[in-house]
Amino acid sequence: MIEIYLLEQLVAFAKYGTLSKAADKLHISQPALSRSMQKLETELGVNLFVRKNKKIALNETGDLAARLAQANINQNREMVIRIRAFDKSLHSINVGSCAPFPMTQLMPILQKHFGEMTISTELIYGKQLINGLKNGIYKICILNEPSEDSEIFCQSYIDEHLYISVPENHRLAKKQSVKFNDLDGEKFLLFQHIGFWKSVCEEYMKNTDFLVQVDRDSLLELIEGTNFPAFSSDGILATEQTLSERIYIPINEANAHYTYYIACLNKDKKKFSSFFNEIHHTVINKANKL
Amino acid sequence: MIEIYLLEQLVAFAKYGTLSKAADKLHISQPALSRSMQKLETELGVNLFVRKNKKIALNETGDLAARLAQANINQNREMVIRIRAFDKSLHSINVGSCAPFPMTQLMPILQKHFGEMTISTELIYGKQLINGLKNGIYKICILNEPSEDSEIFCQSYIDEHLYISVPENHRLAKKQSVKFNDLDGEKFLLFQHIGFWKSVCEEYMKNTDFLVQVDRDSLLELIEGTNFPAFSSDGILATEQTLSERIYIPINEANAHYTYYIACLNKDKKKFSSFFNEIHHTVINKANKL
DNA sequence: CACAATTACGAGGGTCGTAAAAATG
DNA sequence: CATTTTTACGACCCTCGTAATTGTG
Numbered sequence: 001m002i003e004i005y006l007l008e009q010l011v012a013f014a015k016y017g018t019l020s021k022a023a024d025k026l027h028i029s030q031p032a033l034s035r036s037m038q039k040l041e042t043e044l045g046v047n048l049f050v051r052k053n054k055k056i057a058l059n060e061t062g063d064l065a066a067r068l069a070q071a072n073i074n075q076n077r078e079m080v081i082r083i084r085a086f087d088k089s090l091h092s093i094n095v096g097s098c099a100p101f102p103m104t105q106l107m108p109i110l111q112k113h114f115g116e117m118t119i120s121t122e123l124i125y126g127k128q129l130i131n132g133l134k135n136g137i138y139k140i141c142i143l144n145e146p147s148e149d150s151e152i153f154c155q156s157y158i159d160e161h162l163y164i165s166v167p168e169n170h171r172l173a174k175k176q177s178v179k180f181n182d183l184d185g186e187k188f189l190l191f192q193h194i195g196f197w198k199s200v201c202e203e204y205m206k207n208t209d210f211l212v213q214v215d216r217d218s219l220l221e222l223i224e225g226t227n228f229p230a231f232s233s234d235g236i237l238a239t240e241q242t243l244s245e246r247i248y249i250p251i252n253e254a255n256a257h258y259t260y261y262i263a264c265l266n267k268d269k270k271k272f273s274s275f276f277n278e279i280h281h282t283v284i285n286k287a288n289k290l
Numbered sequence: 291m292i293e294i295y296l297l298e299q300l301v302a303f304a305k306y307g308t309l310s311k312a313a314d315k316l317h318i319s320q321p322a323l324s325r326s327m328q329k330l331e332t333e334l335g336v337n338l339f340v341r342k343n344k345k346i347a348l349n350e351t352g353d354l355a356a357r358l359a360q361a362n363i364n365q366n367r368e369m370v371i372r373i374r375a376f377d378k379s380l381h382s383i384n385v386g387s388c389a390p391f392p393m394t395q396l397m398p399i400l401q402k403h404f405g406e407m408t409i410s411t412e413l414i415y416g417k418q419l420i421n422g423l424k425n426g427i428y429k430i431c432i433l434n435e436p437s438e439d440s441e442i443f444c445q446s447y448i449d450e451h452l453y454i455s456v457p458e459n460h461r462l463a464k465k466q467s468v469k470f471n472d473l474d475g476e477k478f479l480l481f482q483h484i485g486f487w488k489s490v491c492e493e494y495m496k497n498t499d500f501l502v503q504v505d506r507d508s509l510l511e512l513i514e515g516t517n518f519p520a521f522s523s524d525g526i527l528a529t530e531q532t533l534s535e536r537i538y539i540p541i542n543e544a545n546a547h548y549t550y551y552i553a554c555l556n557k558d559k560k561k562f563s564s565f566f567n568e569i570h571h572t573v574i575n576k577a578n579k580l
Numbered sequence: 581c582a583c584a585a586t587t588a589c590g591a592g593g594g595t596c597g598t599a600a601a602a603a604t605g
Numbered sequence: 606c607a608t609t610t611t612t613a614c615g616a617c618c619c620t621c622g623t624a625a626t627t628g629t630g
Binding site: 308310320321324325328341343344345346380 | 583585586587588599
């Protein structure tokens, strides 16, 4: 068995051609490297170098050895990476969500149940959510439609109805509800990170002129400082402070209303059971109150 | 990068279950192993064990780590084996021969040209000779027919005519030549390691009762001490001492006469050029003498 | 009390760096 | 004479073993 450090030194020599240069790159002295290479030859019981006139170079065997050594080093490095990644995956829950609102609702509940885990979130929608769940990128997903996949456990969570907010003097301010096409030709403030709602906008509001904001603070400032309409929702209105200068009007369209579902792999269901139970009770209680 | 010795210790622990047992198998003290495992965890930055009540066991990550470590160790070991095998192949010429006579003829010539190499020989015939040449088992082959293979260089060498030796009082002793079927029903002494001649015997001397001898000395004793006929050949007669009590009679059959060919891969032709030249000259000189 | 793991401490092996030598163009 | 490799020597790190400690079953 040959230790990795010797293999690294061999590979460095193979790469840089002279002991001095390789030793320099390895941050060791050149005599140290010279001795290591001698040791390597001794341990293998094989000549790896042709030494002639104080010049040293790999022979045919040395060349092979350097290539095989590189492979062994790569595997070793890969091993370390995989071990760390696996360990990390055991201590973290990555949540993929199709929309920001249910994600913010869910976070404190997850924190409560899995406080010792690192909980990270990602906004993503479409096939990638289910794929991510299956290949282990996400442990939990928030969907906007139930999944029928046999590998996946799925439980309904909360609803969200899309609203718009307009200033009091806006032409739509007096309406009880609006349609998507009421906003045709309108300049409209839109936050960039809205998950699947983006696809809703693209499909049903083709004629609206969106002013997309990457930064949340910039968006808020624009909502307060301009007369452009912007999105909100019943969920957001219930949990965040509303702006007094704004009128909130529901959008009366089938595609402005979604029920969110929480999903995980069947094999992980047990691990998350307490969490799913709490969600279930919350939903039930809410339903009873109404 | 994790050194191999730590991986070996981890794998040993995974295999034997307790530090004490594993340390014992590794021929190191148990505290040493304990410290190594701590070091491994530190270097990986990951917990590999569950320690409880002075018991230690692999956790899920440790289990993965042990498996990956085993793979890395295997590759390392494989590397050493391959390096040594390659180096050996550079310093040795393995000759595959279809018959013993041309092989004994060739050995001193090879020794002369490649004295620094280890020269080993193997008696083998049929497809395996050409295959062995192609896959590197043999550097040089002695064939009993020329090879038409495009990868292979082939040069004619010497002839061998099969003889039989019989005691003076044998019923065939007066004949000028014999046929294979003259020996039908006869008990016949045969050396085991005769290469392709074995197949000749099997094909053309089905009715001869061969007494196969594994040991050369036993064979010689039997030839001297019994009246059973045995094989010889013009080549053997020319190079070895003949037995005065025996009469040597040529076998007058097409298949009792072969020309041998020396073959190597085309890519190795250069390396063996001096050797092939000498053979060529030897053959030419011999032809001129006749 | 036997057994297993950890901690403490001193010994020894091995790798390292500095310095010097050797060899070459 | 600058460059490169090897040899020599001493320092230090790191692993090891012994012994002691802790903690079960």
